[in-house]
């Protein structure tokens with residue numbers, strides 16, 4: 606279960622719409638919740654909006670349907686989170702004119718335990734928002750529910 | 755003698771929930787490989803099947819990305835702090 610308030614969701618959507626028709630991305634910081642020793646969910650406290658580092662490197666190759674969050678941005682978000690007693694709990698990115706399901710490339714470069722929110726944007730409008738978690742053995746993603754509060 | 759390794763959220767389930775663990779000092783590659791001996795479930799997330807560090811695993815010695823030092827051969831002195839920083843990428847089919 607991923608808890609994401611509507612105001613954070615609006616901010617996320619605005620950032621991703623701003624990147625359309627290219628993929629855009631960002632980092633979610635917040636807290637994990639536990640049921641005993643087992644993680645039971647995550648609560649998003651804030652978003653760190655980043656620029657898609659892929660464009661700089663690969664635009665000239667004509668590959669626009671990719672996203673890359675640079676280690677510098679992750680390290681910066683991590684410092685910001687730990688100053689506030691929080692952690693990086695996930696990442697988000699858009700799928701312009703594609704469904705909000707993870708691609709094979711998404712799986713290859715993802716991490717377990719954290720949430721991967723994918724927002725489908727079609728013709729400049731958000732049509733779907735889904736959250737996914739990579740399995741321990743990296744074989745596939747499982748969808749997790751998103752709740753507003 | 756040992757060094758401290760900071761474990762990012764995605765990898766904490768494989769270190770029993772610990773945010774920091776200690777490992778034997780050495781070079782970056784040596785420290786990480788010692789780490790995966792103590793915590794074998796970390797291995798598939800840090801190294802490819804060929805035993806090469808995954809390209810989206812970034813390692814910082816203090817505040818410095820080891821890519822700008824000596825990469826996997828960067829020495830990690832006793833008492834130093836190594837951080838594993840996950841970058842992410844993906845894309846929709848072309």
Ligand SMILES: [Zn+2]
Pocket residue numbers: 698699700706707708711723844845846
């Ligand atoms: Zn994707």
